[in-house]
Structures are given as structure tokens and as C-alpha cells.
Amino acid sequence: EADIYQTPRYLVIGTGKKITLECSQTMGHDKMYWYQQDPGMELHLIHYSYGVNSTEKGDLSSESTVSRIRTEHFPLTLESARPSHTSQYLCASSELLSSGFYGYTFGSGTRLTVV
Amino acid sequence: AQTVTQSQPEMSVQEAETVTLSCTYDTSENNYYLFWYKQPPSRQMILVIRQEAYKQQNATENRFSVNFQKAAKSFSLKISDSQLGDTAMYFCALLSIQGAQKLVFGQGTRLTINP
Numbered sequence: 001e002a003d004i005y006q007t008p009r010y011l012v013i014g015t016g017k018k019i020t021l022e023c024s025q026t027m028g029h030d031k032m033y034w035y036q037q038d039p040g041m042e043l044h045l046i047h048y049s050y051g052v053n054s055t056e057k058g059d060l061s062s063e064s065t066v067s068r069i070r071t072e073h074f075p076l077t078l079e080s081a082r083p084s085h086t087s088q089y090l091c092a093s094s095e096l097l098s099s100g101f102y103g104y105t106f107g108s109g110t111r112l113t114v115v
Numbered sequence: 116a117q118t119v120t121q122s123q124p125e126m127s128v129q130e131a132e133t134v135t136l137s138c139t140y141d142t143s144e145n146n147y148y149l150f151w152y153k154q155p156p157s158r159q160m161i162l163v164i165r166q167e168a169y170k171q172q173n174a175t176e177n178r179f180s181v182n183f184q185k186a187a188k189s190f191s192l193k194i195s196d197s198q199l200g201d202t203a204m205y206f207c208a209l210l211s212i213q214g215a216q217k218l219v220f221g222q223g224t225r226l227t228i229n230p
Contacts, residue, residue, distance in 0.1 A: 041222075043223075092218075
């Protein structure tokens, strides 16, 4: 069972609205990520964070912004939603495991539709 | 830049058959991880199997095994005795140990197991 929670699960919103997608994790992981999954299913990193007060843009340019005021919370905000923002947004966190592997945990995603 | 390529957009096999999904990647780093993730219709990303680049032995997890060819930068997934529950999108992913430990995903392969 995932220890990373995303809300809402589904969201349909009108053009021009401001929205915030929530992501919280209870594992104490420092590194967190937002991936955008387009309708063709490809996943692209749009934001990541090394820890509190750290945010970086990912490999795909995005009009969204993120903040990291607390370790467990990494919300994503769209100031003015457009139909081109319609996508699934996946939040994830990672840690270095004792086995030497990096463990990635994904949330269940938010499917956003902008009409 | 790191890239991951999955050249099979869709595959379909009969239940109980064996299927192999292809993945090639490119990276200039020497130490990295490779993963196969499964994404069923519920959209939750589920780790199937992982491989550390410096280990030559191919990873296995029950019915799932990989063929890791480091020199060829190839990382295929074999599913033996396929089951209906294996129907999903499968993503190959590369994780660099340096920096932010970002996952780079392939385009995905939609696998359908037919009864």
C-alpha cells in the first residue's frame, strides 16, 4: 500500500481556474518528484525537490509551480488552467535503501481535465 | 542526456505464453539502476523488477526476469506463464545515482494477455 497520497484523484475544471494538486508522504523521504503523464502515456519529469525549501524544474517545461515548505508535503499549482494541461499528474518520492537500491514510491495520481 | 526507448507500443499474447518486452537506453554514467514498472488501468505505478548496473547477474522475481546487456545498453523483460492480471502498460526506466536520482521513462508498451 502506497505511503504517498495524492488528492484529488480526479478533477474537472474550467479554463482559467487556479488549482492545487496535493501530494503528501509519510515516509520522511527528502527527494520528491512530479511527473506528467500525457494521454499517450509517456511520463515526463516536470518538478523535483531535494528537500525542504528546494525546488527544481524537471526535463519537461511546465507552467505549473511547486513548493516544499515541509518534508512531507509537495503541492503543485497551476495559476490558470488551460486545456493543454489536461493530463495525469503522478507524485513520487525516493530514498536510498539499506540494500543499496533507490526505492521510488508513487502516488495514485491525479487525473486533471481542463474544459 | 539519458534516454530510454521502448520500440514496441503494443503487444498481445495468449494466457500462459511467454512474452518479452524490449528496452534500450543511453547514458554516459557507469553506475545506474534500471527498472520495469507496471501500470494497470488503476494508474498506480507498480515496481516489477530492478537491476543495478554493476551486477552482471540478471534479476529475477518469480515469473519476471530480465536480460541485461550492459555493453549493448539493452534491458528486456521476460514474463513467463503470463496471466490475465499481467495486462497493463509496462515502462522501462533508468535512474542515475548522481544528483537528484531522477527516473527517466521509456514510452511504454501496452501488453494485453488474452484468455
